[in-house]
Amino acid sequence: MKPVPQATSLRRAPVQRRSAERLTRILDACADLLDEVGYDALSTRAVALRAGVPIGSVYRFFGNKRAMADALAERNFERYTDRVTHRLEQSDGEGDWRAAMDAVLDEYLDMKRTAPGFSLVDFGNQIPVGARYAEPNHRVADRLTELLSAYLGRTPDDDLRRTFLIAVETADTLVHLAFRMSPEGDEDIIAETRALLRAYLGRVLD
Numbered sequence: 001m002k003p004v005p006q007a008t009s010l011r012r013a014p015v016q017r018r019s020a021e022r023l024t025r026i027l028d029a030c031a032d033l034l035d036e037v038g039y040d041a042l043s044t045r046a047v048a049l050r051a052g053v054p055i056g057s058v059y060r061f062f063g064n065k066r067a068m069a070d071a072l073a074e075r076n077f078e079r080y081t082d083r084v085t086h087r088l089e090q091s092d093g094e095g096d097w098r099a100a101m102d103a104v105l106d107e108y109l110d111m112k113r114t115a116p117g118f119s120l121v122d123f124g125n126q127i128p129v130g131a132r133y134a135e136p137n138h139r140v141a142d143r144l145t146e147l148l149s150a151y152l153g154r155t156p157d158d159d160l161r162r163t164f165l166i167a168v169e170t171a172d173t174l175v176h177l178a179f180r181m182s183p184e185g186d187e188d189i190i191a192e193t194r195a196l197l198r199a200y201l202g203r204v205l206d
Helices: 017-037 044-051 055-061 065-090 097-114 135-152 158-181 187-205
Strands: none
Touching (some): 017 044, 065 135, 097 158
């Protein structure tokens, strides 16, 4: 079953499979409509219609469209960390921070290109459109510290956490620039981002 958002973003957490599947349809519909009409034109009624569920089912989980967007961002975050975890588990270069960095950046780029609604909500830091908040990047950095410290055989101390936070903030800014320049992400900017991250992380992790 696909991961569902944490209960903190929901009025009511699904307890049965049928309810979880309905929540998945609602979030899928929300993501598709974000790409088609944007956040301002998004409505709970349109989401219910697209998902093929009664409007009451939407309100059972969400009080408004912002709560839906927050839940979608939470799902994106869980799916992203699952993808990074899988990449690291399949990696032949265990302990190689460069392979780990490539996994972290590549999976984010792939979601930017393919995940519906991701361009507007990613992990929860772009609504209202253009707004930038620190909290989601702190959550990403904390989760990556947990994942990568084990992979790299390092102690997840404050220094490592700060290193990954700086890397996440830097990559976030530059990747958004790349996607403003080109719908698929400007390859030259992405290459510069990768080189910059390698240079910075190399000073700390080599």
